[in-house]
Amino acid sequence: MGLFRTKDAEVVEHNAAVQSSIWTDAFGRLAIRSLQIIAVVVVGIAVIYTFLSLSLVTLPVLLALIFASAMYPLIAFLRRHRVPSLLATIIALFGVVVVLGLVGWLLVWAVENQASTLAKSATEGFNQLQDWITTLPFSITDDQIESVRNTVVDFVTSAQFGSGALAGASAIGSFATGLVLMIVVLFFFLKDGPAIWEFLLRPFKGEQYARARRIGDKTVATLGGYVRGTATVAAVDAIGIGIGLAIIGVPLALPLAVVVFLTAFIPLVGATAAGILAALVALVANGPVAAIWVIAVVVLVNQLEGNFLQPVLMGRTLQLHGLVILVALTAGTILGGVVGAVIAVPLMAVVWGITQVWNGEHQPAEMFRKKRPEEVR
Structure with a gap:
């Protein structure tokens, strides 16, 4: 009986060793990491789906x-x-x-x-x-222009337009x-706010509680700094471009300045969209020369803001690479439209900020920590 027990023990140990080697070799570690990534993606999709559904x-x-x-x-x-x-x-x-x-x-x-x-x-x-x-090299007849006008009129009076209006009323x-x-x-x-956050932190204790407090403080600081910094930059853009539009004599300079302020909350593309709109209004109302002057004013103000003002106000808050901002902006626009474009970048900044205080006030999470030269070798 002792001989059989010894053999059985050896078989169990052998099987355990085989299973251990399967999950600890290079391919096993790759499989584990892949499963972890799949789990994170599934959780992320579930969170996004819940957010959009509600x-x-x-x-x-x-x-x-x-x-x-x-x-x-x-x-x-x-x-x-x-x-x-x-x-x-x-x-x-x-x-x-x-x-x-x-x-x-x-x-x-x-x-x-x-x-x-x-x-x-x-x-x-x-x-x-x-x-x-x-004067174009190809001819556009009056009949073609009239056909386009009739098409627009037919669409406005159609049932499709009416259903769109009802959808707009629901929105x-x-x-x-x-x-x-x-x-x-x-x-x-x-x-x-602080009392609500403390109530939510009741299940946490020790290091988990300290980490949750750091996450909350970092979230508030990042969101607040982003909104205040962006609002200041947007106000400077709106004032500068608004004054330029008023000097050029473009109609609706004040509403266009407000549009500049609002679109400044969409990184990278907001200022361009506002400049295009202002130039189009100037082109229709004042002619091509005024439109060119408007474009020059928009480019000048954006250059001054991008090179001098934004690095000072946003440098510590928005520590994200331009490519990350572009990807977040695109994903936010696809998922949430204009609102998604506005909130995607600050949310990404919050996620990055959380990783930087995960293990302590100035101790990023292990995978996001900068490597020392001796660790790279």
Whole structure:
């Protein structure tokens, strides 16, 4: 019996050794790493799917978190001066509402005052465009122009356009619902943000609790710094380009400046899109020379902002390579449209910031730590 037990033990040890060698050799390690990558991808897809499926809830909450992070220094300043939390929150929200209302009023005022001028200039520009078309080497007849016009009219009066209008009305209703939810969530984030975070951290203890606190602090600092820095850069762009448009005499200079401010929150392509729009308005209303001057102003302001202002304001917050920004921007646009393009880059910055404090205040996660020369060899 002892002989059989010895043989059985040897067989078990042999099988264990074989299994160990299968998973510890080069191909086994590759298989394990592949399974880990697949698991991470599946979890990521599940998170994105859940976020998109519940976007009416998740998106307002995320935007509220971003705005709360940006407004946190103001709330902290008021609390340091012994202002009650509820009063500090009301002051911050009231300030935001006043600023947004003032901007909206200025936009409506500018459009109402310059709409007739722009319509007249657009008519003249369209006539000039028709005259220019007649000088092309290939001919475009009046019948062809009329056919295009009839096609547009038929589409506007079609059932397809009507269903699109109904979808637009539904989108407006969803937007209003999301806006109300975002304001409510923002109020509670501003008033009780630290308490809410402490409640969520109750299951964690020891090093896990310390890591979760670092992640929370880094998230708020990154989002807040990104929004404040981008807003400052956008304001400088809007003021510079707006002044240039006013000097050139382009209609709707103020609304176009607001468009510049908003599109500046989309990295890389936002400023280009705003410049194209401003140049098109100048081309229609003022002619090609004014459009060229507008392009020159946009390029000059963007160069000054990109080379001097943005590195100072955004250098510590947005520590991402241009290729990473471009990929994140593209993915965000595909998944979430314009809103996805706006929030993709700050979210990527948050992910990168978390990896940099994973093991300590200045101790990145092992796989993201810079290698020393002796470790590379």
